[in-house]
Amino acid sequence: MTETKSIIDLAKAAEARPAPTETEHAHRPSPQEGAPKEENAPREVLSELLKNVQSKIGWSELRLPSAGFNSSKVETIEIRPFTYEDEKLLRTTKTLSQGELIVEQLITRCIKGIEYKDLLLTDKNYILFKLREISYGDGYDIKATCNMCESENELQVELSKLPVVYAESEGDLEHKITLPDSKVEVIVKALKIEDEALLSNPATLIDNMWRLVESIGGHKERTVKQGFIQGTTAKDISVIRNSIFGGGIGMQTKVNYICNGCDSRDVIELPINEGFFDAN
Numbered sequence: 001m002t003e004t005k006s007i008i009d010l011a012k013a014a015e016a017r018p019a020p021t022e023t024e025h026a027h028r029p030s031p032q033e034g035a036p037k038e039e040n041a042p043r044e045v046l047s048e049l050l051k052n053v054q055s056k057i058g059w060s061e062l063r064l065p066s067a068g069f070n071s072s073k074v075e076t077i078e079i080r081p082f083t084y085e086d087e088k089l090l091r092t093t094k095t096l097s098q099g100e101l102i103v104e105q106l107i108t109r110c111i112k113g114i115e116y117k118d119l120l121l122t123d124k125n126y127i128l129f130k131l132r133e134i135s136y137g138d139g140y141d142i143k144a145t146c147n148m149c150e151s152e153n154e155l156q157v158e159l160s161k162l163p164v165v166y167a168e169s170e171g172d173l174e175h176k177i178t179l180p181d182s183k184v185e186v187i188v189k190a191l192k193i194e195d196e197a198l199l200s201n202p203a204t205l206i207d208n209m210w211r212l213v214e215s216i217g218g219h220k221e222r223t224v225k226q227g228f229i230q231g232t233t234a235k236d237i238s239v240i241r242n243s244i245f246g247g248g249i250g251m252q253t254k255v256n257y258i259c260n261g262c263d264s265r266d267v268i269e270l271p272i273n274e275g276f277f278d279a280n
């Protein structure tokens with residue numbers, strides 16, 4: 001019974017669709033049965049209704065903070081805002097781990113010119129903020145609790161106004177630091193997408209710190225890096241950890257504000273909250 005039905009369906013479909021050309025097929029992934037004349041009218045109506053959003057849903061250029069100095073050598077990519085399909089994908093997220101996978105899918109769909117896995121973490125974060133800005137708007141509401149008086153401040157950050165630091169040489173992708181206790185020079189690499197899993201909790205980070213360090217006192221061997229990290233002081237380790245997370249190229253996400261409660265100046269790291277992928 002089902003077999004007969006599917007054969008009839010196939011025959012009907014073949015009848016209604018007299019071999020579309022390649023281009024036609026690409027523009028119309030699921031052609032409707034019936035007279036093509038009826039399709040024209042709604043399309044005109046739609047393009048009239050959608051005329052103001054045409055310029056807002058196209059691809060635009062985006063220069064990556066790594067600016068061509070990463071191993072991928074890609075300086076500029078193309079980016080587009082979320083569409084209906086992306087929005088649907090986003091709203092199906094149920095758990096945090098699913099969330100990370102969906103972020104990867106969304107970025108992959110919304111950028112052209114580089115593979116997701118070839119992005120530096122700082123490039124990825126910049127793309128996330130850009131996607132928020134071009135999809136839902138520039139104004140982003142956050143809450144900041146004052147360190148002095150604990151008042152809760154409601155702030156609106158204009159994402160497009162946050163400064164972005166671009167690499168000007170390959171050296172800008174790494175940090176060179178001299179550790180305070182051992183006096184040894186350490187080079188810390190720019191984090192890649194694949195390193196993100198190592199940052200998930202403090203214990204994993206300590207265990208894998210040697211992977212994120214390019215060299216210690218000029219030595220690149222795993223055994224030397226691991227042995228040094230296990231043997232040095234907590235202060236040295238803390239300095240290495242801070243340089244893994246701290247500063248460098250990318251969107252500068254420290255937000256300065258003046259507290260409503262006590263007028264003191266404070267600074268917070270821009271959070272990604274429940275309103276991140278939402279219009280204000």
Ligand SMILES: [Zn+2]
Nearest residue numbers: 146149259262
């Ligand atoms: Zn305050």
